[in-house]
Amino acid sequence: MSYFAAMSKPLILVTNDDGIVAPGIRVLVDIVRAYGDVVVVAPDSPQSGKGHAVTLEEPLRINKVNVFPGLEAYECNGTPVDCVKLAKHIVLKDRKVDLCVSGINHGSNASINIIYSGTMSAAMEASLEGVNSIGFSLLNFAFDADFNPCRPYVDKIIRDVMERGIPHSRLLNVNIPYPENGRIRGIRVCKQAEGRWREEFMEAVDPRGQKYYWLTGVFQVDDHSEDTDIWALQNNYVSVVPSGHDLTTYASIPGLKYLEV
């Protein structure tokens, strides 16, 4: 660490996908403000399931808001990824971000859900810019879910990552179980389980007599090995999956050479 870096406090960007007034982001801000200067840039409305969407067809706006006492905070009308882009290029233009944390999401982003998740896509976007990034999600969708049992684990992971970094990666997908008795057993570093959504669209008719569909579904785990995030969560451990953005399936390359001309 350089002399200058040792003097200045780390700069921490906080975002989420449930929107700037969700309880989860407030918990995360509470925890992370012990570790540096915190700036919040988060969506002005729920953005769950927005994946890595960016807004290309519409203008984006950012407004300073007074949501977190004593902290610089902005709401944005775009997606979680838009928030991170605006944070980097407009809000924090000449400042180097040391850590990005996203969440705490109300609901799981384990297994394949990383791909649909605005929470994780925001963290991934920051990681693409070279910033160590962590997405946190609690396995409870409720607005009034109890975040207290997860606080020491979120705190420990942030502290450890700030001290020791993330080898060979810049992104962690952290999911936190919600055991009925509140007793989380520990932390497991694991891989993303194979799984998928079994969709069941709700079908209904609007006041004009037109049919519409509403997306819903049940998550189906296709992978029951003990080294997965799903296993960890089912056994009341916090799951930590180091994640990246290279989607190449290298094992397929040799067998596909027949395509070359």
Added chain:
Amino acid sequence: MSYFAAMSKPLILVTNDDGIVAPGIRVLVDIVRAYGDVVVVAPDSPQSGKGHAVTLEEPLRINKVNVFPGLEAYECNGTPVDCVKLAKHIVLKDRKVDLCVSGINHGSNASINIIYSGTMSAAMEASLEGVNSIGFSLLNFAFDADFNPCRPYVDKIIRDVMERGIPHSRLLNVNIPYPENGRIRGIRVCKQAEGRWREEFMEAVDPRGQKYYWLTGVFQVDDHSEDTDIWALQNNYVSVVPSGHDLTTYASIPGLKYLEV
């Protein structure tokens, strides 16, 4: 192939992210209809950059449209991933899809763009359901881009995949160069290049005096090795990257075990 399968024509789902009236999807439909029964389910408006977004906060609608003579086609008010979900669960409820093709996108989805791309996310969604899927993109954004030089390559890749499959993967990210002289040199199977967007938000003021931002940027390649999609495209080869949805960075797991408690 079973006797029954040998008798019935393959069922091919076509989608895109530029919308059902974009020229690129018409070219793709033209090519693919030689290989089976084609059903089109595509967005009713441009959905570029929507990544793996799904629509959770609003109802979805699908309407039959007469866009492709003699073909069953539907437009949907959701994202490209919504289109694939609705295709599977509503439009093609009791029918097995044999292949999903997405595109031909107007613009590159090479390198890291796979993450932002609605075209590729639609194909990935179908691959999650066990369907061999291919996203095609042409390196020209223009509405009136000339798709003729790319047709034989798109045709060859579809034919080969239908005959021989995709080993160890169910998803191909195919990008097609746009050389000035129209001379594409061939096909290369490669990995996703490392790269990122250098954003440059356009900043302006609306009629009410409020500032707004519009996302734009320049793509920066950080990886110049010869086994990448970017290299292939720069050398006027079609790039084929076998792709997946497991984002785990396995190399990071041992070094992160210190987090476990």
